[in-house]
Every structure is written in C-alpha cells, then in structure tokens.
Amino acid sequence: MIIRIVRTFEELEAVRIKWEKWQSHPNNDFDQFRLVCQLRSEVEQPCVTLIEQEGQVRALLVGRLEQKQFAPSIGYLKPLKMPVRVLAVLHEGILGNVDDKTATQAIEYLWSLLCSNMADAVDFHYLSEDSPILKALQRHRSGWFCDKKPRLSVHWEMNLPAEGPFIENKVRAKHRTGIRKKERDLESAFPGKVSWTWMSRFDDIPGICARLEEVAEHAYQRGLGSGFIDNEEYRQRFALFAGRGQLRAQLLEIDGRIRAFWFGYLYRGIFHLSETGYDPVLSRYEVGTLIFIRLSDELAREGVRKLDFGIGDAHYKRRFGDRSWQEGTVWLFAPTGKGLVLRSCIGLFAAIDMFGRNMMQNIGVLDRLKTAWRRRLAPGKFSADKKD
Numbered sequence: 001m002i003i004r005i006v007r008t009f010e011e012l013e014a015v016r017i018k019w020e021k022w023q024s025h026p027n028n029d030f031d032q033f034r035l036v037c038q039l040r041s042e043v044e045q046p047c048v049t050l051i052e053q054e055g056q057v058r059a060l061l062v063g064r065l066e067q068k069q070f071a072p073s074i075g076y077l078k079p080l081k082m083p084v085r086v087l088a089v090l091h092e093g094i095l096g097n098v099d100d101k102t103a104t105q106a107i108e109y110l111w112s113l114l115c116s117n118m119a120d121a122v123d124f125h126y127l128s129e130d131s132p133i134l135k136a137l138q139r140h141r142s143g144w145f146c147d148k149k150p151r152l153s154v155h156w157e158m159n160l161p162a163e164g165p166f167i168e169n170k171v172r173a174k175h176r177t178g179i180r181k182k183e184r185d186l187e188s189a190f191p192g193k194v195s196w197t198w199m200s201r202f203d204d205i206p207g208i209c210a211r212l213e214e215v216a217e218h219a220y221q222r223g224l225g226s227g228f229i230d231n232e233e234y235r236q237r238f239a240l241f242a243g244r245g246q247l248r249a250q251l252l253e254i255d256g257r258i259r260a261f262w263f264g265y266l267y268r269g270i271f272h273l274s275e276t277g278y279d280p281v282l283s284r285y286e287v288g289t290l291i292f293i294r295l296s297d298e299l300a301r302e303g304v305r306k307l308d309f310g311i312g313d314a315h316y317k318r319r320f321g322d323r324s325w326q327e328g329t330v331w332l333f334a335p336t337g338k339g340l341v342l343r344s345c346i347g348l349f350a351a352i353d354m355f356g357r358n359m360m361q362n363i364g365v366l367d368r369l370k371t372a373w374r375r376r377l378a379p380g381k382f383s384a385d386k387k388d
Contacts, residue, residue, distance in 0.1 A: 043066050059094070063087050151354060159306060165297055179293070198251075
C-alpha cells in the first residue's frame with residue numbers, strides 16, 4: 001500500500017475518473033472542490049490523501065490545506081480565536097474503499113505529516129459513527145493529541161411520498177390545521193401579494209443571487225457568519241449546479257420581492273438541502289415550515305424520493321425525518337506545544353458546551369433558547385416592512 005499527498009490539480013487530473021465515479025454528494029464533487037480551492041482566500045492548496053494498492057487507486061481522503069482561525073464554540077459563542085494551519089478533510093470526503101486496515105495506515109501517515117510540522121492539526125469534518133476512519137482515530141497512539149470522543153450530532157434524512165401532497169403524508173392530522181391557518185394568516189396579512197415560486201431553471205444567476213441577498217442580509221444566519229451570501233463563490237457554485245440541472249430553489253415572494261427562500265442540490269437521486277433564509281418579521285407565520293412543505297411537494301412531483309437535511313439536528317428535522325445517524329468532527333493535533341494548547345482549548349470548551357446543553361435540555365428550554373438567540377442575531381428588519 002502506498003499513501004501520499006496530492007497538492008495540485010494537475011496531479012489530481014490523473015485520478016479524476018476514479019474520483020467522479022465515487023463522488024456521491026455535492027461536498028465531494030470534483031468540480032465544486034476545485035472551485036472552492038480557487039476562490040477561498042484561506043485555502044493554500046488542495047491536500048488530497050491518495051491511497052494506492054498494487055498500482056490501483058483504492059481510496060481518497062479529500063482535503064484542503066488552510067490558514068484559518070481556530071475558534072472552538074460554546075453554543076453560538078466563539079470567545080477564542082487562534083491562527084492555525086489545518087488540513088481539513090471534508091464532510092463526505094472519504095471516497096473509495098476504506099476498510100479498517102486502510103484507515104489505520106492512512107491515520108498513521110497523516111500523523112507522520114503532523115510530526116513533520118506540515119500543519120497544526122487535521123480536522124475530519126463530521127465522520128459518521130461507523131466510519132473506519134473514526135474507529136482508526138480512536139485506536140491511534142496519539143493519546144491526548146486526538147479528540148477521541150467527539151460530540152456527536154444527529155444527521156437526518158426523509159423519504160418523500162410517491163403519491164399525494166406532503167402535508168397529507170408526513171404531517172399529523174392535528175398539526176395540519178395549524179399549518180393551514182398560518183398560510184391563511186399570511187395571505188390575509190398581504191392580500192393578493194403572496195406567491196410561491198419553484199425554480200428548476202436559472203437563466204440569470206447574478207440576478208437571482210442579488211434578490212436572495214436582499215433576504216439573506218436580514219436573516220439570523222448572517223449574524224452567525226453563515227448562510228447564503230451574494231459573492232463570487234455562490235455565483236459560480238450556482239452556475240455549476242444549475243448548468244447540470246441540479247439546482248432547485250423554493251421562493252416566497254410578497255409583492256414581487258423575495259421574502260423567504262430555501263435552495264439545495266439534486267445529486268444522484270437525493271435532494272440535499274442547503275441554505276435557507278427569511279425576513280425575521282414573518283416568523284409569526286412559520287414561513288420556514290410553509291416553504292419546506294412546498295419544496296417537498298415539488299420534489300415529489302419531480303420523482304425525487306429522498307431528501308437529506310444536512311449537518312446538524314433541529315426540531316423540524318426530528319419532526320419530518322425518517323432515518324438518522326450520528327456524526328462527529330474529530331481533530332488530530334500536532335505533537336507540539338501549539339498542538340497541546342489547541343487540544344486543551346477544544347476539550348475545555350466542549351465540556352462547558354455539553355454541560356450547558358444538558359442543563360438546558362433537562363429543564364426543557366434548549367429549543368426555545370436557540371430560537372431566541374437566533375432572533376437576536378438577525379441583523380435587522382426587511383426594508384419594506386413599514387410599507388406592508
């Protein structure tokens with residue numbers, strides 16, 4: 001078995017056929033990976049671990065070498081930031097055939113790179129609980145320098161009905177009345193101005209991105225430093241997936257202006273939800289639920305049978321999801337003084353975060369606290385509120 005790092009796209013072209021055969025998720029798509037490496041300022045270069053056996057490519061660990069801020073969190077707070085050089089292995093970035101033996105040797109190889117000061121850490125994004133890579137990390141001799149017991153989060157997916165509307169198949173009877181009332185309330189608040197638009201063709205990428213930005217700049221995700229933003233990366237990503245017919249978006253428009261949206265990517269028969277956003281003043285109408293129901297109906301009409309909610313747990317995912325599994329992000333730190341400090345920080349912050357979450361969960365206020373904090377983070381109200 002030969003294991004080596006590939007750092008240029010010229011070299012990666014040699015394994016592109018294998019890569020594209022294995023890619024199964026927008027995150028591990030070869031063209032999107034190249035796009036992100038080229039556009040994000042923090043990315044130094046691609047850093048893909050190539051595993052070969054008997055002259056054949058057996059597996060790939062898709063990663064990027066990045067200069068970034070190490071910022072462990074306590075809830076939504078990030079009280080500490082430190083500059084680090086990280087080899088980030090992507091979520092869904094393990095491609096090919098990785099058994100226990102292969103995983104063990106791959107982790108040993110990456111550990112040797114950390115020992116040679118190539119980076120301060122390797123960051124394995126959201127490994128599934130049954131991943132051979134996760135098990136190899138837990139067995140590894142690195143001791144304290146590896147976060148061997150990561151906080152696991154739930155990843156949900158949902159089956160879409162083959163016949164009939166989503167609300168009849170997936171929503172309990174006692175909840176349908178409430179949802180339909182919210183829809184009527186929205187219509188009453190903006191009589192004759194509400195329209196729902198499903199987009200599967202995108203002829204004007206800059207135009208739709210500019211319109212989405214009018215909403216996204218007021219959404220709570222912007223306060224977290226996440227979510228959609230009208231920049232070159234999103235425009236090129238939209239162009240890439242729209243050009244293949246894989247981009248979909250559900251819009252809520254009021255008086256011709258987008259006030260809520262949710263988009264995602266149809267990839268190998270599975271729809272992967274991506275960014276969402278809505279005008280905070282519409283929260284009383286539960287527009288997130290309303291837009292999700294319409295999005296699901298449109299996908300079902302297209303013949304899509306599975307929807308992936310993406311990383312992280314949430315009430316609506318538990319409400320509508322059919323299958324779940326656990327994932328966790330694992331850090332492997334360099335055996336240096338800086339690595340020791342980084343490992344100590346992540347351990348301390350994780351312990352505080354877990355204690356706080358458990359306490360809030362036990363007294364039954366965790367979801368309400370999240371909602372209140374998100375509303376507080378919303379940058380501001382939609383500019384048209386006073387006119388409606």
